[in-house]
Each structure stands twice: as C-alpha cells, then as structure tokens.
Amino acid sequence: MKNKNHSYLILSLLFNLILLIFISPVNRARAKIAFYSILGFSSNTNPPNFRDTVLVSEYKPKSLFESIDARPSKTPSFPIFETHGHLGSFFKSTPEEVSKNMDSLRIEYLINLNLIGGSDFQDVIQKYNDPRIIHFTSFQWDLLQEKDGIEKMLSILKDDFKRGARGVKLWKNFGLEIKKPDKERLKLDDPILEPLFREIENQNKIISIHTADPEAFFSEIDEENERYEELIRHPEWSFQNEKFPKFNEIMEERERMFKKYPKIIFISLHFGEYPHNLQKADDLLTNNPNVNLDIAARIDELGRHPIATKNFFVKWQDRILFGMDGPPDPDKVAIYTRFLETEDEYFDYHSANKPRKGLWKISGLGLSPITLEKIYNGNAKRIFGKK
Ligand SMILES: [Zn+2]
Structure with missing residues (x-):
C-alpha cells in the first residue's frame, strides 16, 4: 500500500513537471525542435529568440511589402x-x-460642424470669419429638460439661422443617450422634435447627422471583436451595455426619421455607419432620395474592400461627399486623396501619429476624374448652392 502511494506521488510530480515545461512556449519550441531533429528534418537545435507574449496593443508588424506613394504631389486633383x-x-x-x-490643400469650402448654439455659436462665426467656411449649429439639448424646452430650443435655432447657420449638426448622443423629460430615451423620430425639424425644412437647411458608431462598438469586447485593440484603449467608446439601444434599433429609428422628413436634405455622416455593409448602404440610398453619405473617418473600413467600394462609388457618385473629420490636415489630405485617386495597395489609413482603428491596411479606389470631381466638390456644391 505504502509503495503504491509512493509511485502515485512520483507520477503526479512527473506529470506536473511535464505540464510546467509545456506551458512555456519556449519550452514547447525546444521540444518541437528536438523532435524534428531526431526525425532528421532540422539541424537547428537552438530555439529562436522570441517573446512569449506580445499584447495586441503592442503588436505593430512592419510589412515587408513596401507600399510606396509615388505621386509627385499629395494634393487632390480637384x-x-x-x-x-x-x-x-x-x-x-x-x-x-x-x-x-485651406489655401495650400486646395480646400475651396469647409463646413464647420459645431455642436454649440446661441452666443457661443456667434463667437465661433466671428472668430472663423473666412468666407469659405460654412457654419452649422446644433440643437441645444440641455434645454430639453427645462419647462417649454422645445420652444426654447426652437428659438435659439431660429436665432442661429439668422446669424448665418447653413445647417444643423446632430451628434451620436442623439439616439444613444439623450433622454426626454420623462427619462425615456429620445428616439430619432420622436414626435416632440417635429417643430425643430419643420423649421429646418421651412428654411431649407441641411442636417448632418452622426448616428450610432461602428457596429463593432456595440459588440462584446472580446477576442472576436475586430476593434478589440481600439476598444481596450477606449472602453468609453463601447455601447455594449443594456444602458444603450442596439445598433439596429437606432438604424431603424434613423430610417423612419429620414422618411418622415423627405424634404430635408440629410448628410448621413461616417458613411451612415455602413462602410462595412455596402448592401445596407445601398438600401439606405435607394429608399431615401433625400440622404447623402460622407466618407469622413471611414476610409479605414471602405479601403479594405476596394473593388466593391469602387463599384458603389461609381453607382452612387452623385450622393457621396468628401469629409475628413477635423481641421484641415496635410497628412489626412495625403491619405484620403491616395485612397480615392490611386490603385495603391495595402497602405496605412492613418498618419504616423494617429493610432489604428483596426489591425488592417487599405487599398485605393483609383476613381475616374468624373467621379472624383463629384465627390471632391460637385455634389456638395449642388447641395449648398455654390458654383
Ligand atoms: Zn466629426
């Protein structure tokens, strides 16, 4: 009996030792190399040097395929x-x-999508008074909680229009977070907003709307999430929580809103959050003739399926607008123009000092001059009545 216990103990120690050895990737590599060299496949008996673990956030592979931007000039052709x-x-x-x-990057007009209204809006238009800059105002949501909130919002909106606001920017908090006075989430097509939308319609103003966010931000932050690396850096960008509506729920509300106000021209920002699903983007444009898409901050997604994207851009060349999200930036212009104009393959969609939004690279569309001119400026000029 004593002997039997003894041998169990030895066996279990041996088993744990083997387990311990094989937990280490370096030891597993050593064992593999030894095994293959016994079989005569390899004479290299030293395992290579490698780090056991590299965090996804630290993984920055240098591609051996060198994608060279051979263009003599990085400014746009139009x-x-x-x-x-x-x-x-x-x-x-x-x-x-x-x-x-704006001069050096060939930016003829620039829409400044403000979220501020009232006196703050007044300050901005006075400060940025270059006549090429077109200012948008926004709804002043704080007032919604006050008594007669909608009337107060409407009065500021009318003042901002008098001051020269050409349109209204609605940000993603509309749909995701903003609550009604009764604490219910304010839906995009909620009837209480009708007076504001009617004013926009009557004054022929444009609405630029950012709805939801990339669909991956609504999924679990786990090994299957393609934006994992970004979401662990910015967990505050995740909407994967019962507190928030589902991605499709907001998209359905948006669809009803577009249909409810067919006379208002909408710019659905960030490619309507469908850069990864061109069928849905196609449905959106087909079913809503009052809607246009901008490409701002979504070339990362569009450029990973360049052939389908190019076909889409050709088909919808009258409904796609150019946007880069932010102030004029030479690095961004170089990347956006490369994406639209060249057939370069497998290049970074972000400048060196900007972090990635997904572990991939993009390829260019190589659009024709006719399509390019419409996207760069023709469509926006038509919408905003500029020559
Ligand atoms: Zn923006």
Whole structure:
C-alpha cells in the first residue's frame, strides 16, 4: 500500500513537471525542435529568440511589402469641399492656420460642424470669419429638460439661422443617450422634435447627422471583436451595455426619421455607419432620395474592400461627399486623396501619429476624374448652392 502511494506521488510530480515545461512556449519550441531533429528534418537545435507574449496593443508588424506613394504631389486633383470639418480650440486649430491650410490643400469650402448654439455659436462665426467656411449649429439639448424646452430650443435655432447657420449638426448622443423629460430615451423620430425639424425644412437647411458608431462598438469586447485593440484603449467608446439601444434599433429609428422628413436634405455622416455593409448602404440610398453619405473617418473600413467600394462609388457618385473629420490636415489630405485617386495597395489609413482603428491596411479606389470631381466638390456644391 505504502509503495503504491509512493509511485502515485512520483507520477503526479512527473506529470506536473511535464505540464510546467509545456506551458512555456519556449519550452514547447525546444521540444518541437528536438523532435524534428531526431526525425532528421532540422539541424537547428537552438530555439529562436522570441517573446512569449506580445499584447495586441503592442503588436505593430512592419510589412515587408513596401507600399510606396509615388505621386509627385499629395494634393487632390480637384478642389475639395470639406463637408465634415471641425474647428476651434478643442481641435487645436486657429483661424489663421485654417485659412492657410485651406489655401495650400486646395480646400475651396469647409463646413464647420459645431455642436454649440446661441452666443457661443456667434463667437465661433466671428472668430472663423473666412468666407469659405460654412457654419452649422446644433440643437441645444440641455434645454430639453427645462419647462417649454422645445420652444426654447426652437428659438435659439431660429436665432442661429439668422446669424448665418447653413445647417444643423446632430451628434451620436442623439439616439444613444439623450433622454426626454420623462427619462425615456429620445428616439430619432420622436414626435416632440417635429417643430425643430419643420423649421429646418421651412428654411431649407441641411442636417448632418452622426448616428450610432461602428457596429463593432456595440459588440462584446472580446477576442472576436475586430476593434478589440481600439476598444481596450477606449472602453468609453463601447455601447455594449443594456444602458444603450442596439445598433439596429437606432438604424431603424434613423430610417423612419429620414422618411418622415423627405424634404430635408440629410448628410448621413461616417458613411451612415455602413462602410462595412455596402448592401445596407445601398438600401439606405435607394429608399431615401433625400440622404447623402460622407466618407469622413471611414476610409479605414471602405479601403479594405476596394473593388466593391469602387463599384458603389461609381453607382452612387452623385450622393457621396468628401469629409475628413477635423481641421484641415496635410497628412489626412495625403491619405484620403491616395485612397480615392490611386490603385495603391495595402497602405496605412492613418498618419504616423494617429493610432489604428483596426489591425488592417487599405487599398485605393483609383476613381475616374468624373467621379472624383463629384465627390471632391460637385455634389456638395449642388447641395449648398455654390458654383
Ligand atoms: Zn466629426
């Protein structure tokens, strides 16, 4: 009996030892190499040097395929109508710098998508008074909680239109977070907003709307999430929580809103959040003739399926607008123009100082001059009545 216990103990120790050895990837490599060299497949008996673990956030492989941007100039072949600009101290821009960059980057017009209204809006239009800059205002949501909130919002909106606002920017908090006075989530097509939308319609103003966010932000942050690396850096961007509506729920509300106001021209920002699903983007444009898409901050997704995207851009060349999200930036112009104009393959969609939004690279569309001109400026000029 004593002997039997003894041998169990030895066996279990041996088993644990083997387990311990094989837990280490370096030891597993050693064992493999030894095994293959016994079989005569390899004479290299030293395992290579490698780090056991590299965090996804630290994984920055240098591609051996060198994608060279051979263009002599990185400026666009046509003047740009930037429909998704953001200016102001938050974006670290100054009026002088913006105007200077607009000149050098061939930006003919720039829409500044403000979220502020009232006196703050007044300050911005006075500060950024370059006549090429077109200012948008927004709904002042804080007032919604007050008594007669909608009337107060409407009165500021009318003032902002008098001050020269050409349209209204609605941000993603509309749909995701904003609550009604009764604490229910405010839906995109909620009837309480009708007076505001009617005013926009009557004054022929444009709505630029950012709805939801990339669909991956609504999924679990786990090994299957293609934006894992980004979401662990920015967990605050995740909407994977019962607190928030589902992605499709917001998209359905948006569809009803587009249909409810067919006379209002909408710019559905960030490619309507369908850059990864061109069938849905196609349905959106087919079913809603009042809707246009901008490409701002979504070339990362569009450029990973360049052939389908090119076909889509050719088909919908009258409904796609150019936007880069932020103040004029030479690095962004170089990348966006490369994406639209060249057939370059497998290049970074972000500049060196900007982090990735997914572990992939993109390829260019190589659009024709006719399509390019419409996307760069023709479509926006038509919408905004500019020559
Ligand atoms: Zn934006």
